[in-house]
Amino acid sequence: MEDKPKDITELDFFTRQIIDPDGFAFFWAYKPKCPDCSNSRLKKLKKRDKVYVCESCKKSFEPEEYLALLKYNLEYTCPKCKNKGELYGSWVKPKSKTAPIMLKFACEKCKEKLKVMRMKKAKKKKAKTDEADI
Ligand SMILES: [Zn+2]
Numbered sequence: 001m002e003d004k005p006k007d008i009t010e011l012d013f014f015t016r017q018i019i020d021p022d023g024f025a026f027f028w029a030y031k032p033k034c035p036d037c038s039n040s041r042l043k044k045l046k047k048r049d050k051v052y053v054c055e056s057c058k059k060s061f062e063p064e065e066y067l068a069l070l071k072y073n074l075e076y077t078c079p080k081c082k083n084k085g086e087l088y089g090s091w092v093k094p095k096s097k098t099a100p101i102m103l104k105f106a107c108e109k110c111k112e113k114l115k116v117m118r119m120k121k122a123k124k125k126k127a128k129t130d131e132a133d134i
Pocket residue numbers: 034035036037038039040054055056057058059
């Protein structure tokens with residue numbers, strides 16, 4: 001498990017949300033560190049850029065390489081058994097920017113199948129939850 005995020009600009013994606021009816025999920029995934037020099041996190045210099053760049057060693061990475069390096073962190077409260085758990089692992093990020101499911105996982109205790117969803121803008125406001133896809 002990686003540290004909780006302090007700086008949102010270091011993240012690829014995060015969300016805090018209710019898992020219906022009364023569960024909870026806090027999900028965060030850092031932009032991966034450069035696998036060559038590990039001094040900087042990979043990022044696009046401009047939003048429309050195709051490749052990701054390491055600011056330290058200037059090496060660039062294709063989107064597939066970037067995606068293969070992504071890891072997720074999850075803190076959750078299971079809505080079924082109320083177990084509080086933490087998960088960390090490789091993250092297969094959905095290809096589409098509008099894919100509704102960001103992560104499927106199972107409660108470690110009761111094995112209930114759970115999901116972390118991408119929230120719609122309107123709902124986000126109403127639920128007063130935080131989410132960013134950077
Ligand atoms: Zn580098």
